[in-house]
Amino acid sequence: MEEEKGRRNVPVLPWMRSPIDVGVFDECPLSLLPCLHPGLEEALRKMGFNSLFPVQVAVWQETIGPGAFERDLCINSPTGSGKTLAYALPIVQALSTRNVKCLRALVVLPTRDLALQVKEVFASIAPAVGLTVGLAVGQTSIADEISVLIKKPKLEAGVFYDPKGRPAELQTSVDILVATPGRLMDHINTTKGFSLQHLRYLVVDETDRLLREAYQSWLPTVLKITSAKENDFFALNHTFGGSTVGCLRTIRKCGIERGYKGKSFPRLVKIVLSATLTQDPSKLSQLDLHQPLFLTTGSKRYKLPDKLESYNVICESKLNKPLYLASLLQDLKGEKCIVFTSKVESTHRLCILLNSFDGLGFKIKEYSGLQRQSVRSKTLRAFREGEVQVLVASDAMTRGMDVEGVRNVINYDLPPYIKTYIHRAGRTARAGQAGRCFTLLRSHEVKQFNKMLQKADNESCSTHPLPADSIELLRPLYISALEKLKKCTESENLKRRTSSFKLSRTLKVKKPTNQKK
Template identity: 30%
Template sequence: MLDFDMLGLAPTLNAALKRAGLTEPTPIQNQAIPLAMDGHDVLGLAQTGTGKTLAFGLPLINTLLDQPGKPKPKTVKALILAPTRELVNQIADNLRPLTEGSKIFVATVVGGQSINRQIGVLARGVDVLVATPGRLIDLMDRGSVDLSQTRHLVLDEADQMLDLGFIHALRRIAPKLGTPRQTMLFSATMPKQMEELSRAYLNNPRRVQVSPPGKAADKITQSVHFVEKPGKPGKLREILSRDPDALTLVFSRTKHGAEKLMKGLVADGYNAASIHGNKSQGQRDRAIKAFREGSITTLVATDVAARGIDIPGVSYVINYDLPEVPDNYVHRIGRTARAGREGEAIAFCSTEEADLLHQIQKLMKIEVPVASGDSPLENGAPGRSRKPSNRRGGGGGGGGQHKRGGGKPQGQKSKGGKPEAANADGANGNRRRRSRGRRRAA
């Protein structure tokens, strides 16, 4: 594999990468960086935890280093859009060390923070602006930002932006950008709407794909416990008690369910916290910080957090409720086995969730090995789990016996995720109601 210093990056960037202990690019970085540095539009598809931020961040900063002069007041040279506050902050945290000692200024604008302070920052001009679409539109409406000089656009986690209704915001933002411009779109999945988005906003893009859409990381061991709803709390406690010091992320389908589940765990003596759409920004930040540092070992979350949590030390992801959208299963379990580590993804499936499991297995083209319980799927039904597989990632885990291990992982930087322009939990609820309506009509 190539080293970073063989990609033609500026010496200051190579020095920053070495300070961070980064020498070899990941597959998505290895393929995307040369194309982006040559000025091509890029459509990047890769599972979560593969280093997409540097795949677009390095060539972007490298290009800006070659451009003379500072940005004019209120103007922005490069715009990165992300669907959640925490993901915006995570991107900025990854880019700022690369710009130390240079003229490049990276700024963020998100909801939940002082808009007047953000107006003051933008007034000086910004090289790289990382933003949520909702707050950016607020600033545009106030005349506080001028995007006419923006020649670089990055859409990160674009599929989630589609899921959360951000396409309408993008349609307002894109016409205000300068032309010609370079656009890079990165995503973990490739739904049909993404093809339409790429045709609308990318010019003859080069497609980079390092794993098939819907495929989990190779080092994730998967399993499913068939358990009815009343038995889920006991099964969760049984699993958590096997390795109480390991960082475990538990996904609940609703905000109310996540909060109730967290309070029950705390009452039983577990070090648990929750993050969801009803939590304030400060509450989410404190919960994630405690989880990263290990003082909280169990974090209960809704899909609001599925894309943003970047903690290599997460050993286990437990799908307490299966997601209504199969792609979200891939994003959830992608919170473990990050940065080259191994991880375990455990799913609970009740009788009423059998069809959801079938859809997940159909998307991933696997059968998740059964750890316990009897499958509610009828004999011969598509997607029915039969014999456990010894394959990791795409084929699942090591069968019915799983040992939760790994000790207490070292904490890393983490970010969760709350939508800016839409509430993810509410959006999922609306999507479920529409889906039920379609099934009844059929």
């Protein structure tokens, strides 16, 4: 988070000084939304939408009709405000106007779980207008992904043929791809037929995180590939002896759409967004934005959901924090809740400790980077379906994850930055619903916490009192739980050492001996 430390000295870009305030927009009923495709309206109603939220209305007005997508969009809006549908809906609408089959929209996200969630949103609306959505996240083998993403023409004597018996080239079979950076680079480097040459829309979701980490240089690679479209046009133009008509026919035959402002090649439209969008020019310059338009909520850079209530819980000492947490969970009476820690190791230990309390009366599961993807997905599904009431999570879940019905978020560890607090708190009070965020603090941390909240224009954090008798009733259970945690930790460490020893024995290679023949 070096950006947070040095932000005071970073100049604000000129186009960020006059943003469009999303807050002035009202919700708009679907029946009044201009130009909305009837199939998309029906799909939205099946999803439970009767109107669009302000950020969705604001983006729709900038992307549909005259002047559509003339400028790149930078969206800074609170978590839970509906940013995913804000870009998914206009992209699907725009792609539905051309009956071609090639990869024309790419959405890049930092984590698999978030990519799966975004793919579900696209998959709920895209089929209504005949579009297909693919996923590239590494959850399955790359061969399985290729079988879905790439068309399979008939193969004879090493030559591919289309259904009419003509020689054919491998090409993508999806219109929209949702991907994580690593698996995207795998397909770019190794998958035959995978092409970004026809790409029209690039969405960089959770932009600040994707720009902070290199992820195998995915961004410069994608921009380099897509910028080659202009050079391809001039090469084709030369091939046709300067005949623009002949060149355009060839381009359209390949599936590339109409040009931009008199140019005979399409401009790659970029949409970048986050609840805490960076203002660092050096980072934003990596995106090579075209006349960017900045949409944000209010004058503050950081904003919490409107219906979020913030509370602190004062703990006597660090050693008693788990005791106060258990008491708070009991006080919340089994409401769906996410408990955030600052480290994956803390997540694991805290989950074991809470499960060692006898008689808490609700199911608690861990969600962290220590787990395999399949385990995390299973846990998240159980949490969504209500089989698990409390999820103890690392910050792997702070970014964009949407779980319906999360009433409470608890910061077991004090968030180091306001960005972290915003992303954690944003797991509740989503889509206009009410929610609460509790932060466990020791007395000397209160001043630091209140100062941090002021950056989000929030000065109304109250202290949530816990009955002293409830804490004392749990104290014997807490002492017992600590003993169980110690034994469990010792057992896990022993298993880890044994497994490591067996692996080293298996991989041990004998020194080669020189033998004369």
